Amino acid sequence: MSDLKNNNPNGRRQFLKNASIAALSVGLFPKNALSREQESQSTMACDPTTKDYYGVGPFYTENPPVRETTQLAKASEKGERMIIRGRVMNLDCSEALANTVVDVWHANDAGEYDNDGYNLRGQFKTNSQGFYSFETIKPGKYLNGAKYRPSHIHFKITPENEDTLVTQLYFKGDSDIPGDAAASITSGSFDATHRIIELSKNTEGKLEGVWDIVVNGKGGNIGTNDLHLDKGVIYSVSPNPFSDRVEIKYGIFHQAQVGIIVYDIEGKEVARVADSTLSSEKYEAVWTPEPGLPDGTYFIALKVNDLQIQYMKIQRLRR
Numbered sequence: 001m002s003d004l005k006n007n008n009p010n011g012r013r014q015f016l017k018n019a020s021i022a023a024l025s026v027g028l029f030p031k032n033a034l035s036r037e038q039e040s041q042s043t044m045a046c047d048p049t050t051k052d053y054y055g056v057g058p059f060y061t062e063n064p065p066v067r068e069t070t071q072l073a074k075a076s077e078k079g080e081r082m083i084i085r086g087r088v089m090n091l092d093c094s095e096a097l098a099n100t101v102v103d104v105w106h107a108n109d110a111g112e113y114d115n116d117g118y119n120l121r122g123q124f125k126t127n128s129q130g131f132y133s134f135e136t137i138k139p140g141k142y143l144n145g146a147k148y149r150p151s152h153i154h155f156k157i158t159p160e161n162e163d164t165l166v167t168q169l170y171f172k173g174d175s176d177i178p179g180d181a182a183a184s185i186t187s188g189s190f191d192a193t194h195r196i197i198e199l200s201k202n203t204e205g206k207l208e209g210v211w212d213i214v215v216n217g218k219g220g221n222i223g224t225n226d227l228h229l230d231k232g233v234i235y236s237v238s239p240n241p242f243s244d245r246v247e248i249k250y251g252i253f254h255q256a257q258v259g260i261i262v263y264d265i266e267g268k269e270v271a272r273v274a275d276s277t278l279s280s281e282k283y284e285a286v287w288t289p290e291p292g293l294p295d296g297t298y299f300i301a302l303k304v305n306d307l308q309i310q311y312m313k314i315q316r317l318r319r
């Protein structure tokens, strides 16, 4: 915790000066001012979400219901249960987009759309931290000419006061992806690469997939907010991806109650790495995650006097 600590008053002044410049730079020039380490973190998994080549397709029904729960498919719906969740972020992934409308529709287990009603159709909204989540069934396949389209979910994503992105989500290992005119595109504006996600089975036997969406929009509820970077800053979180140990370097600019908190993709707190009153110094903390914590996306957040001023996204990936 303390090898970066410097109690020499001159050193401290120098640190404060450097820290303020660093904070200002991070706020004003998110990409240019980052260290190489931070840059690799911020560019990792921050690819703008692309449109799907097939656009909205023939099966969209206007005015779908706004779902009040995360259930899209009824409990009686035939098919393999599947949970899709993720976070909607702005184009440089520095802000989470709250209140984004995530409108989804897909075929049932037999590959048929409900074109009379709204079964397996609905709108969800991201929460204050930009997260969305819904439970449905894995869509069945249907013929498109002579070929089956791979299993897919249609999305219309509309951040507050921004344009709508129309796209589709596919699933890794689907044998119909290579032969599909849309899902097989690997470059350009219809590149589907980052829209083919891995599904894994959770302890309840349901499939689970994480899909983060990166679109044009304004957040500010959490994330790098330059109004607050005079209070403290996370300099680096490494390694990323991580396996069993994460080193977090951060600085505090005024004495304050400071927390380093780890959240999972749903915004649930999974660990509290630091929680104490700290004076203005540079600090280092180590997070050793529980072995049972699943691989996936996590967020390391810096809280100063209960104000979450910054977070960094990090992936757990064990070989």
Ligand SMILES: [Fe+2]
Pocket (backbone or CB within 6 Å): 057, 059, 107, 152, 154
């Ligand atoms: Fe479709």
